[in-house]
Amino acid sequence: MAESDNVLHAQVLVVGAGPAGLAAARAAAAAGCDVLLLDAAPQAGGQIWRARQGVAAPPVADALARLAGARARVLVGARVAMVLPDATLLVDGPEGAFRLRWQRLVLATGARERLLPLPGWTLPGVFGAGGLQALVKGGWPIAGRRVLVAGTGPLLLAAAATLRAEGAQVVAVAEEAATPALARFAGALARHPRQAWQALRLGVALRGLRMMRGWRIAAIEGDAQVERVVLAGEGGRTRRLACDAVAAGWGLVPQTELAQALGCALAPRFGAAAIVVDGAQRSSVAGVFAAGECTGVAGVRAARLQGEIAGVTAAADLQGRASDLRLLTARLAREHDFAAAVAATFPMPRDWAGRLRDDTLVCRCEDVAWAAVREQPDLRAAKLATRCGMGHCQGRLCHDTLAAVMHWPRLPQRAPLSPAPLATLLAALDTPPDTPSHKETST
Ligand SMILES: Cc1cc2nc3c(=O)[nH]c(=O)nc-3n(C[C@H](O)[C@H](O)[C@H](O)COP(=O)(O)OP(=O)(O)OC[C@H]3O[C@@H](n4cnc5c(N)ncnc54)[C@H](O)[C@@H]3O)c2cc1C
Structure with missing residues (x-):
């Protein structure tokens, strides 16, 4: 990796150090490429492998140890803020702005949770389920607080398990999907032993908890903060549950802003707009790959497999050789089969x-x-x-x-991709040294 006048160069640049980005970086580095792995968060790991009070999750520590022995560099606390006209990326880093050039780019920007507006949702004490889980993993005190977990999708159960393990009193988990849909989903689980095992473990962690199926939040009430939730069920039934906090979520939405700024095509996949990729994780833009939940929400195993495919292919492209992806793509197809069942069982409510x-x-x-x-x-x-x-x-x-x-069309992506300091935005105006763009340096 070369470095000059605030411009970093990488053969393979990976944006996002979650499971997909870590797998892509490892595969490309193992093939001998110089790799730069970058993440906006203070530590690598992404959402599922988020550090607990500063301590890296074991798969992250393992991946970083392997990268340390290769031609790879990991930059955290560095967010891609803009795609510049010369196809470099402008990054808002811990020590100021810099630019990135690349020969192959892997986007592994993940997904964010879908938190929908509701009467009362702006009261203090209302959280996204994944957001509250992240706060608690970071050390936020939840012990003894009464939390209602509600919305739809498997993330609710994962969040409830974390909250309970940290001492929260989970009042109930209210899942919008009704019993018949959940029974059909159990059939899909039977075809996927790995996920069935995970579900069993979650079931044990949540034993004795009040599970309400076919119930949705009608309103969140309280004076200065959350005091109770009104739940609505089938046939006009309602229930009022007292609580101190609400952890809500209606699935995940792929983070596609950077891909859109680069001109990558999007299409609906597993219930939300996602980056379109082919079987080798190539996006519609030459030299740009995408992996993980930014290409469709399909879980951590799919993210890792896609990352590996992207890293292997990016390296093979650069080295002018072919790669055999059959085993990886066969495994990925199984994960996608399960993701389709999840999307069908836990859709975004249309009403x-x-x-x-x-x-x-x-x-x-x-x-x-x-x-x-x-x-x-x-x-x-x-x-x-x-x-x-x-x-x-x-x-x-x-x-x-x-x-x-x-059903309104999305607006085109504008720069910056997220709020950035003025100094970073001003750096976009600096003329970089006259080095060729990524397209010209691609092999
Ligand atoms: C809030 C939340 C909680 C979750 N909790 C669970 C759970 O408990 N159990 C479970 O099975 N699944 C969970 N998931 C699903 C889980 O995210 C995925 O299965 C898995 O983490 C996806 O891996 P990924 O690499 O595709 O994306 P992620 O893990 O999301 O990683 C993407 C990374 O990209 C980085 N990034 C994005 N944009 C930029 C940018 N412009 N510049 C620099 N870096 C950028 C982000 O900081 C992030 O670290 C959760 C998802 C969310 C959104």
């Missing part, structure tokens, strides 16, 4: 508009209520007329919601 009240805040960064946006013709008009999506999260929550609920 969401009917759950909102006029005064429900849809954009909580800019305090924009449902009544203000629902009469707008599209996302652009909603943004211009109401500032919806112009706050800190830059529409990551409300634009996802409105695109799904109103």
Whole structure:
């Protein structure tokens, strides 16, 4: 890896050091490439292998140890902020801005949870289920607090298990999917022994917990913070449960902002828009690969397999040789079969508009209520007329919601990809040394 005037060069650049990015970096480094692995988070591991109070998860420690013995470098706390016109990436790093050039690029930017607006969801004490799980893994005290876990999807169970293990009193897990759909899912589990074993272990961890199937949150209530949740079930039944916190989530959404800025094609996969890839994890843009949940939410094993395929292929491309992917792609097909069953069992609820009240805040960064946006013709008009999506999260929550609920097309990705310091944005104006772009250096 060469370095000059604030420009780093890598043969294989991997953005995202979760399971997919770590696997891609390892495979490319094992093939002899020089690799740069970069992540915005303070430590490698991504979502599932998040460090617990600073201590790396064993698979992360193992992957980093292997990378340390290869031509690889790992940069954490460094977020790709922008794609510059010369196809370099502008990074907001711990010591300021720098640029990256690459010959092959692997996007492994993962997914984020889908948190939907509801009456009362802006009260203190309402968290995304994965977000609360992450806070607790970081040491946030949850012991003794009464938490209701609600929404849809397997992440709810994983979050409930973590919260319970850390001493929270999980009041109930309210899953929107009803018993018949869950029974069909049990059939899919029977075809996938690995996932069935995982489900069994979760079942043991959650033994004795109140599981409510076919129940959804109608409203979250409280004066200064969450005090209770109103749940709605089939046939107009309602229940009120007292709690101090709500951990909610309705599945995951692939993080595609960087891919969109690079011009990669997206298409719906496993219930949400994802980066389109072929069997070798190539995106629609030459030299750019994608792996893991940014290509469709399919779990950690699929992410690792895709990362390995991307790393192997990127290295083989650079070295002008072919690679045999048959074993890896056969394993991946099994994971994707399971992901399709998960997406069918735990879809994003389609009746969401009917759950909102006029005064429900849809954009909580800019305090924009449902009544203000629902009469707008599209996302652009909603943004211009109401500032919806112009706050800190830059529409990551409300634009996802409105695109799904109103069937509005997404807006094109604009720079920066996420809020960045002014000094980083100014660095985009600096003229870099006259080195060729990634396209010209590609072998
Ligand atoms: C909040 C949350 C909690 C989860 N908890 C569980 C769980 O308990 N159990 C389970 O089985 N699955 C869980 N999942 C699903 C899990 O994320 C995946 O199965 C697995 O982690 C996917 O791996 P990945 O490498 O594709 O993405 P991730 O693990 O999400 O890694 C992506 C990485 O890319 C980095 N990144 C993104 N954009 C940029 C950028 N512009 N610049 C630099 N870095 C960037 C991120 O910081 C992140 O570290 C969770 C998902 C989420 C969103």
